Amino acid sequence: MGRSPCCAKEGLNRGAWTASEDKMLTEYIKVHGEGKWRNVPKRAGLKRCGKSCRLRWLNYLRPGIKRGNISRDEEELIIRLHKLLGNRWSLIAGRLPGRTDNEIKNYWNTNIGKRLQDHHQTNSSSNTRRASYQYQESVEKSPSKRPKIDKDSNLIWTKASKCNKVVISPLExxxxxxxxxxxxxxxxxxxxxxxxxxxxxxxxxxxxxxxxxxxxxxxxxxxxxxxxxxxxxxxxxxxxxxxxxxxxxxxxxxxxxxxxxxxxxxxxxxxxxxxxxxxxxxxxxxxxxxxxxxxxxxxxxxxxxxxxxx
DNA sequence: AAATCAGACAACCGCATTCCG
DNA sequence: TCGGAATGCGGTTGTCTGATT
Known part of the structure; x- marks a missing residue:
């Protein structure tokens, strides 16, 4: 049995959010808080699917979101974290207060990644090729949905592949x-x-x-x-x-x-x-x-x- | 001035994971 | 324990805008 969609698609608005939709969503969340996204559109009176509401809130409307003007420091941090984590955008975003995974992903794809690629093309024999670039390349070559990490790369795979429930807590x-x-x-x-x-x-x-x-x-x-x-x-x-x-x-x-x-x-x-x-x-x-x-x-x-x- | 192109980024989609009854 | 719902995530697409021809 196939999985039911998160919401019926008929009659729903798509594309860019309007100011009034933003206002409705913001006011709803102010009163009722985040979560139960499936119910949000109906209760807030929005003609959107829950997923869309969640995304709009998390990436745009949520308080404390910084927009644009990624600083040099932030950019360097993104590069460093990308070396460590690969395309784990949400983890990277977690280290940059006010930035969202979507924004960082977009920034990477349109700025950093492109510059790295350009640099690589003009300097292909350089030994400065870094794990992040190699990773990017491997992703490009392999269109599979989930990234394949080269075991020999320097990327640290932060999600447990063998036992992800071993949590060491402060001990008494x-x-x-x-x-x-x-x-x-x-x-x-x-x-x-x-x-x-x-x-x-x-x-x-x-x-x-x-x-x-x-x-x-x-x-x-x-x-x-x-x-x-x-x-x-x-x-x-x-x-x-x-x-x-x-x-x-x-x-x-x-x-x-x-x-x-x-x-x-x-x-x-x-x-x-x-x-x-x-x-x-x-x-x-x-x-x-x-x-x-x-x-x-x-x-x-x-x-x-x-x-x-x- | 119109057409075309490219960059930027918001939004969507599908899948994986987690939650919960 | 299991299955469906909810949520999270990363890749992709669509659209807007400014630059160029």
Whole structure:
């Protein structure tokens, strides 16, 4: 049985929204809030489908939307994030307050992507070809709906392809059972994951250590399984400086010969205690970590852009 | 002045994922 | 647990506008 359309198409307006339609939608959402998009047109008195209302609201009418004039800083950030994430426009937009995925996508397609392509054509032998461009190319060659990521590219695939439900939360002793559940899920997918309920005397606050033994999978797989987009990416702020911190930690060794990545998270059981509001990742196999592609990320996103500039 | 072209971007479409009864 | 509905996402299309011929 085919899926029913989100709304009947007969008699609906299409194309550009009028000012009065915008007003009706805005006023409706002010009163009733977002969501239940299917019902919005009927209740707001609009001759539009729910999807169209949602899109109009999210991309145009929503408060706080910045429009046009993408700054140099924003552009550089878009390029950096695109290197990391590929065409995950919504994720990229999430790092640019007030910008929408649609706007960034359009901006990329009409400005940055085109310039990159032009640059590539005039400089095809240059070794400055970057993952984002390679990705763009692969997409162009492959018209399939979903992007195909070259495993050898430097793109970080932020959605879990193997186990996307392993969420590591700030830990308290009473949460340990929960952690073991996560461990079992992760172990099935990644290789082996060891969860230790640390002696409170050894480690402050009864934190648990999660040790990931990444088997033949490289660290980018490891990153996937940690929902990088939700947690790790949250600390990859615009200057990405903390990645250097990771590298330093690997080179110098963290506490007890392990490598520690501290990832602030939005909320936790003790949100008022900054120290408990951390995800701690320990990787004992420093060499594996060091040899992995992950470290190239720092150099990748910190790479120069003069080749690209006007 | 009219026709054509290209760039920009809003909107649409189809599919995937998530939610929920 | 399952299936349908709702939502989210990325690719594509349509349309407007300004530049060029």
């Amino acid at each position: 002793p009473q949460n340990f059972d929960q952690v073991v559940d996560s461990k079992q899920q992760a172990a099935a997918a990644v290789g082996s994951v060891v969860v230790k309920n640390n002696n409170k005397d050894d480690v402050k606050g009864g934190e648990a250590l999660l040790e990931f033994n990444i088997q033949e999978n490289n660290l980018s797989d490891f990153m996937m399984d940690l929902q990088m987009d939700e947690h790790l990416l949250s600390f990859l702020n615009s200057d990405f400086s903390q990645l250097s911190y990771l590298e330093n930690n690997i080179n110098n060794g963290g506490p007890s010969g392990t490598t520690t990545i501290n990832c602030p998270v939005d909320k936790g059981p003790s949100a008022d205690d900054p120290e408990s509001n951390q995800i701690l990742l320990f990787c004992e196999d420093k060499k594996k970590l060091h040899d992995s592609d992950f470290l190239t990320m720092d150099s990748l996103i910190g790479s120069e852009f003069e080749w690209f500039q006007d």
